[in-house]
Amino acid sequence: MTRLAAGLAAGAALLLASLSGARADAEHGKIVFQRCYACHSVEDGENTLQGPNLRRVVGRRAGTAPGFEYSPAMIEAGAKRRLVWTRKALDAFLADPQLFVPGTSMSMPPLRDPADRRDVIDYLGQAAKPSRGGARPPAK
Amino acid sequence: MRRSLLALLFVLACGPSPAQAEVAVQAYALPPGGGSPHDVAVGSDGIVWYTAQRDGKLGRLDPATGKVELVKLGANAAPHGVVVGPDGAAWVTEGGSNSIVRVDPKTREVKDWPLPAARGYVNLNTLAFDNRGRVWFTGQNGIYGRLDPKTGSMQVWDAPRGRGPYGIAATPDGVIYYASLAGNYIARLDAESGAATVIEPPTRNQGARRVWSDSKGMIWVSEWNSGNVSRYDPRTNTWKTWKLPGDKPRAYAVYVDDRDMVWLSDWGANAMVRFDPATEKFDAFPSDKSGANVRQILGRPGEVWAPESGTDRLVVYRLK
Numbered sequence: 001m002t003r004l005a006a007g008l009a010a011g012a013a014l015l016l017a018s019l020s021g022a023r024a025d026a027e028h029g030k031i032v033f034q035r036c037y038a039c040h041s042v043e044d045g046e047n048t049l050q051g052p053n054l055r056r057v058v059g060r061r062a063g064t065a066p067g068f069e070y071s072p073a074m075i076e077a078g079a080k081r082r083l084v085w086t087r088k089a090l091d092a093f094l095a096d097p098q099l100f101v102p103g104t105s106m107s108m109p110p111l112r113d114p115a116d117r118r119d120v121i122d123y124l125g126q127a128a129k130p131s132r133g134g135a136r137p138p139a140k
Numbered sequence: 141m142r143r144s145l146l147a148l149l150f151v152l153a154c155g156p157s158p159a160q161a162e163v164a165v166q167a168y169a170l171p172p173g174g175g176s177p178h179d180v181a182v183g184s185d186g187i188v189w190y191t192a193q194r195d196g197k198l199g200r201l202d203p204a205t206g207k208v209e210l211v212k213l214g215a216n217a218a219p220h221g222v223v224v225g226p227d228g229a230a231w232v233t234e235g236g237s238n239s240i241v242r243v244d245p246k247t248r249e250v251k252d253w254p255l256p257a258a259r260g261y262v263n264l265n266t267l268a269f270d271n272r273g274r275v276w277f278t279g280q281n282g283i284y285g286r287l288d289p290k291t292g293s294m295q296v297w298d299a300p301r302g303r304g305p306y307g308i309a310a311t312p313d314g315v316i317y318y319a320s321l322a323g324n325y326i327a328r329l330d331a332e333s334g335a336a337t338v339i340e341p342p343t344r345n346q347g348a349r350r351v352w353s354d355s356k357g358m359i360w361v362s363e364w365n366s367g368n369v370s371r372y373d374p375r376t377n378t379w380k381t382w383k384l385p386g387d388k389p390r391a392y393a394v395y396v397d398d399r400d401m402v403w404l405s406d407w408g409a410n411a412m413v414r415f416d417p418a419t420e421k422f423d424a425f426p427s428d429k430s431g432a433n434v435r436q437i438l439g440r441p442g443e444v445w446a447p448e449s450g451t452d453r454l455v456v457y458r459l460k
Contacts, residue, residue: 034261038280038303038322048345049303049322050364073431098176098194103431103450105407107178109193109218109236 029123032116035108042127051106056128057085058121062101073103090124091117159414159423164458167428167448174199174210175452179266179436180445183224187245190447190454191219191232198222198232198243201454211248213241221266221436226273233264233277240267240277240287240294253287255279259296266307266350266436270331271314278305278318284327286334300327300338307350307393307436311357315374319348319361326351326361326372341370342379350436354396354417362394362404369394369404369415384413385422395437395444397459403444405434412437412446412457425457 033042039051047053052065062085063070063078077083083101085093093100094111111117170177176194183189188201192210196217200209213219218236225231225242232241238261239252255262262279269275274288282303285296299305304322311317316329318336324345327336341348347365354360359372367389370381384391390407397403402415411426412434427434433450444457 031260034281035263038263050347096194105433107193107435107449109196112216 025119026122026126028116029119029121029126032111032120033123035111036120039106042124054124054127058087058090058125058128060085062089071103071105073101073105077101087121087125090121094120160425162460163414163425164460165425166456166458168201168203168206168208168454168456170199170201170452170454171208171210173197174208176449177447177452177454178219178449179221179438180447180454181222181224181230181438182440182443182445183228183245184440185228186440186443188445188454189222189224189230189243191222193218193220193235196236198230200230203456211243211250213237213243213250220264221277223267223269223438225269225275231267231269231275233267235264238262238264240264240275242289253289253292253294255285255294255296259283262296265305266318268308268310268316270310270316272331276308276310276316276318276329278308280305280321284308284318284329284334284336295334297334297336299323300336301325306348307352307362309350309352309359311353311359312355313357315357317351317353317359319351321347321349321364324348324365326359328374339372341372342381343368343370346370349392350394352394352396352402354400354402355398356400360394360396360402362391364390364392367391367406367408369402371417382415382420385409385424392435393437393446395439397439397444398441399459403437403439403446403457405432405437405446407433412444412455427451427455429453 040054042055052068061078062083063075094117096110097106174192177190178193180190190199192199198211216236219232219234221233230243234241239254241252262283263281265278265280267277276286278284282299284305287294301323304320306319306321308318319326325338343366346363348361349364350362352360361370367384368381386409388408391404393405395403404413406413411424414423429451431450432448434446437446442459446455
């Protein structure tokens with residue numbers, strides 16, 4: 001019984017640590033996202049910036065956010081390379097946008113730190129989930 | 141092939157171009173590790189500085205020899221804008237370290253003035269000197285600021301409408317204006333208080349990206365979303381707007397040369413475009429390579445420089 005309680009306590013501690021780590025990563029990712037913030041939004045309905053809305057970018061085919069006017073290079077990456085924004089693809093793109101999609105109009109310099117890339121992708125993944133009070137209504 | 145045809149058609153649509161005979165074009169290829177030029181600045185000595193944003197360096201081109209020297213700005217540097225200051229040095233908006241940076245033209249010493257840490261990452265964009273030796277700058281995440289290099293004093297203000305502050309320039313009288321790309325306005329800054337007065341261009345959601353002043357202090361604006369060039373006259377508080385030629389112009393950069401001719405980079409046509417305010421006519425200078433992606437233009441009397449970020453070249457248009 002004592003061993004079981006100790007095991008449960010250890011498991012709970014691990015789980016809490018893991019959840020806290022995930023939160024910390026996404027929190028850090030939110031800070032890293034400041035490098036993207038000028039041109040991208042993760043708010044539903046905010047579609048007038050220079051870059052596409054990234055709220056549901058993870059898993060989306062490249063060049064297909066509704067209503068956004070992409071560069072020919074990005075359209076081709078989605079249509080011909082059949083590029084889908086998996087975590088792995090996002091990591092490669094953020095590491096060197098011009099190398100991964102030559103001709104993209106995104107001018108952001110390479111995000112060199114792998115931890116920064118991981119955390120900002122975490123943040124993008126979390127941004128797609130509805131908030132506790134439900135998804136925000138689209139902005140008018 | 142289709143792109144070349146479109147470029148040719150674009151030239152033809154602009155009519156015969158005696159203007160092209162008045163201008164000599166020369167391209168300088170940049171070395172590996174110092175390409176993707178974002179912004180460019182040329183000093184009175186003819187030396188050209190450029191930001192190699194992707195490589196975190198400042199480049200220095202001597203056009204007489206074609207020699208390029210690269211100055212490292214730091215491990216995570218990502219420089220965006222560059223101008224030559226009144227001291228002859230290269231001044232840089234260094235996004236990687238969130239700092240204003242000075243590179244000494246003789247010693248290449250790099251000195252930096254970080255923004256207040258409490259401001260966080262502001263995505264520094266562009267800078268301009270007023271007539272009192274103070275440098276004003278924009279941050280695309282929603283700020284503008286002022287640094288007095290003599291005292292090290294720096295002020296940073298929240299921009300109207302948040303994110304968007306992009307190009308910034310001074311009139312001959314030293315009045316500072318900036319453009320807000322996401323905010324769709326230009327603003328005049330008070331020299332003392334720093335307060336921004338928003339000035340609305342007539343076209344809604346135009347995407348004012350960069351500004352430049354002509355010799356009379358009139359403000360020229362490159363409009364990214366609308367594909368227009370527009371002119372604001374501060375004396376009469378009036379605007380005039382012209383659409384660039386072609387089906388889908390995208391005006392990224394604007395610069396007014398010493399003859400008050402207005403130069404723009406048009407991503408839609410992959411061309412540099414010169415506008416004559418007297419005749420209201422455009423002349424096009426298409427790049428000989430696809431995807432030139434010129435993000436900024438600067439010059440000195442007789443020369444207009446355009447960094448082709450997509451072709452790793454600096455291109456000069458010499459006026460005969």
